[in-house]
Amino acid sequence: MIPIGGLGEMGIGKNMMAIEYDNDIIVIDMGFLFPGSDYPGINYIVPDITYLLENKHKIRGIIFTHGHLDHIGAVRHLLHQLPAPVYGSKFTLAMVQKNMQEATTEYAPDYHVMDPEAHEQVFLGDNFSIELVRVNHSIPDATAVVVRTPEGVVVDTGDWRFEDNPVDGVKFDLDRLTEIATKEGITLLMNESTNCESDGTHTHGEFDIQQSMGQVMEKYPNSRLIISACSSQIHRMQIILDEAKKHGRKVAFAGYSMIQNVEVALRTGTITVPKDVIVKMEDIIKLPDSKVTIICTGSQGEFSAVLNRMANGSHKYIKIKNSDQIVFSSNPIPGNEKYVTRTVDGLMREGSGVIQNGKTHLTGIGPLHLSGHGYYDDHVKLINALNPTFYMPIHGEFHMLVHNAELAEKEAGIPRDNIFVCDSGDVVEISQGQARKAGRVPVGGVMYDDSGEIVSEVVLKDRIHMSNEGIFVVVLTVQKGSGRLLTSPDIISRGFIYLRDSEELMGIIRQYLKQKVARTFNGRKVDLDVAKKEIKDELTHVLYDQTRRTPIVIPVINEIGGGGKPQNNGDRGNAQGEQQNRGQGNQGGNRPFKRPAPKSFPAPAVPDSEAIEPKVRSYTRGY
Numbered sequence: 001m002i003p004i005g006g007l008g009e010m011g012i013g014k015n016m017m018a019i020e021y022d023n024d025i026i027v028i029d030m031g032f033l034f035p036g037s038d039y040p041g042i043n044y045i046v047p048d049i050t051y052l053l054e055n056k057h058k059i060r061g062i063i064f065t066h067g068h069l070d071h072i073g074a075v076r077h078l079l080h081q082l083p084a085p086v087y088g089s090k091f092t093l094a095m096v097q098k099n100m101q102e103a104t105t106e107y108a109p110d111y112h113v114m115d116p117e118a119h120e121q122v123f124l125g126d127n128f129s130i131e132l133v134r135v136n137h138s139i140p141d142a143t144a145v146v147v148r149t150p151e152g153v154v155v156d157t158g159d160w161r162f163e164d165n166p167v168d169g170v171k172f173d174l175d176r177l178t179e180i181a182t183k184e185g186i187t188l189l190m191n192e193s194t195n196c197e198s199d200g201t202h203t204h205g206e207f208d209i210q211q212s213m214g215q216v217m218e219k220y221p222n223s224r225l226i227i228s229a230c231s232s233q234i235h236r237m238q239i240i241l242d243e244a245k246k247h248g249r250k251v252a253f254a255g256y257s258m259i260q261n262v263e264v265a266l267r268t269g270t271i272t273v274p275k276d277v278i279v280k281m282e283d284i285i286k287l288p289d290s291k292v293t294i295i296c297t298g299s300q301g302e303f304s305a306v307l308n309r310m311a312n313g314s315h316k317y318i319k320i321k322n323s324d325q326i327v328f329s330s331n332p333i334p335g336n337e338k339y340v341t342r343t344v345d346g347l348m349r350e351g352s353g354v355i356q357n358g359k360t361h362l363t364g365i366g367p368l369h370l371s372g373h374g375y376y377d378d379h380v381k382l383i384n385a386l387n388p389t390f391y392m393p394i395h396g397e398f399h400m401l402v403h404n405a406e407l408a409e410k411e412a413g414i415p416r417d418n419i420f421v422c423d424s425g426d427v428v429e430i431s432q433g434q435a436r437k438a439g440r441v442p443v444g445g446v447m448y449d450d451s452g453e454i455v456s457e458v459v460l461k462d463r464i465h466m467s468n469e470g471i472f473v474v475v476l477t478v479q480k481g482s483g484r485l486l487t488s489p490d491i492i493s494r495g496f497i498y499l500r501d502s503e504e505l506m507g508i509i510r511q512y513l514k515q516k517v518a519r520t521f522n523g524r525k526v527d528l529d530v531a532k533k534e535i536k537d538e539l540t541h542v543l544y545d546q547t548r549r550t551p552i553v554i555p556v557i558n559e560i561g562g563g564g565k566p567q568n569n570g571d572r573g574n575a576q577g578e579q580q581n582r583g584q585g586n587q588g589g590n591r592p593f594k595r596p597a598p599k600s601f602p603a604p605a606v607p608d609s610e611a612i613e614p615k616v617r618s619y620t621r622g623y
């Protein structure tokens with residue numbers, strides 16, 4: 001077992017597991033991770049697949065457990081690099097295909113839809129066969145993967161919860177897993193860890209939420225209802241559509257990811273739309289308030305999502321009014337509470353009512369949300385039913401993995417020596433009935449920004465440095481030969497201190513620069529890179545001494561000589577890897593600057609499930 005990502009990360013995401021035997025490798029999931037505001041300008045992080053690239057001739061298949069972005073988000077960057085047939089359930093593969101439409105390559109993998117209910121098995125290479133088993137989760141068509149290997153049966157649970165009464169009527173197939181456990185025995189269970197720290201089990205199901213939606217519609221028959229939920233919660237949308245139909249309401253969807261996912265659900269027959277209920281956003285606003293229901297993104301308080309735009313009055317179609325009722329069919333992901341609060345406060349300032357899950361005592365309405373992941377007691381039930389020889393917690397921050405391991409030892413009697421708590425990269429080897437940790441493979445992450453481009457670690461470091469300390473640029477114009485300063489040094493500062501309030505400090509800096517130039521140039525031939533490095537270091541010290549701050553210091557030296565044409569040296573990078581602004585050299589002559597056509601970029605990815613934000617950033621790991 002080679003976890004390429006997803007174990008002990010900062011937050012839940014970039015889930016990716018490789019299983020290797022002899023000349024065969026199969027890969028389960030290919031997710032990305034939303035790193036949050038600690039990584040300014042970074043949209044998501046994709047697993048480093050160095051190990052798989054070195055062994056790509058061995059890869060026989062790539063299997064997806066379900067369509068959440070922490071499991072499929074990286075496909076458009078990785079699939080073409082690891083060409084192999086792709087397996088998964090119908091809706092899951094439709095979500096993968098939708099993601100591949102935004103890939104920059106033309107690569108189209110062979111998709112093989114597998115039917116979990118048929119218990120179909122597919123052989124991959126000489127050593128593996130795979131079977132999908134139905135689980136319930138907060139996205140339709142989720143599965144576990146059973147992998148039969150020469151060393152026994154390995155189960156990857158994917159993400160799961162138990163549901164007595166799932167919206168699509170298809171229950172977690174614990175019978176099938178139990179049958180495999182009884183007949184063949186399970187050598188290794190790899191079980192997700194997201195909610196194993198939560199006590200007990202779920203006390204309600206999706207149909208209870210439908211009832212709550214009905215309550216809202218009855219309590220506020222003349223209000224517009226605006227309901228926000230995770231964009232991949234297709235079954236939640238189903239129950240809202242059904243309830244709207246009952247109450248004679250129409251429904252519009254708002255938000256890019258929401259509309260995209262609904263389209264996939266419609267295309268695959270995953271959602272059944274009651275007749276004449278869905279209308280377009282621009283049409284629903286023409287209807288009387290009593291007919292209007294809008295399902296939108298923004299349940300996590302995301303800044304640019306629909307709900308927040310309504311909250312700050314900048315939405316194209318919807319201006320919030322006093323009679324509106326906003327329903328949060330969600331829980332804030334730990335870490336997002338303050339953003340959700342900002343949105344709620346904004347909505348209330350605009351005058352609407354706000355109904356949040358977990359606040360039934362205030363509104364008389366609830367429950368409005370159901371987590372996609374099983375709780376403590378559910379894990380106990382699953383592990384005992386499967387009775388594996390070896391156990392490996394996956395899909396979680398390190399503390400979750402540890403608690404999952406403790407749970408398996410305490411409640412299912414798995415000996416401590418048979419449980420493997422791993423970080424991504426830790427290899428677990430099973431051989432002749434024995435299991436052990438067997439070294440590491442290189443792992444890590446590749447960061448992408450909103451435009452889908454890679455961001456280097458150096459750029460991110462500069463960004464964080466600048467956001468904390470600011471930037472300080474000095475521009476010196478000196479005469480070639482004499483080294484005489486031709487103008488007083490230009491000083492530009494952003495995010496550091498306000499220059500006009502700092503006359504004394506500026507005086508010090510100017511004096512330093514004049515003297516430095518006089519000493520350095522003084523008729524000698526000067527290595528400009530060396531001079532700039534010295535000025536940078538010395539100024540950094542002066543500024544620290546005077547302000548206790550360490551802005552990024554960038555010296556620019558223009559040498560002017562001969563015919564008096566400025567010779568700009570400011571566009572040469574230096575050893576610190578800084579990116580300096582390009583000087584206006586005159587290499588372009590007098591030709592007018594022709595603006596190139598704007599590029600088109602993919603829409604930034606937004607969280608689509610509840611389990612993508614870290615609970616505690618207790619340690620840091622360099623990417």
Ligand SMILES: [Zn+2]
Nearest residue numbers: 068070159611
């Ligand atoms: Zn997940």
Ligand SMILES: [Zn+2]
Nearest residue numbers: 068137159609
């Ligand atoms: Zn999931």
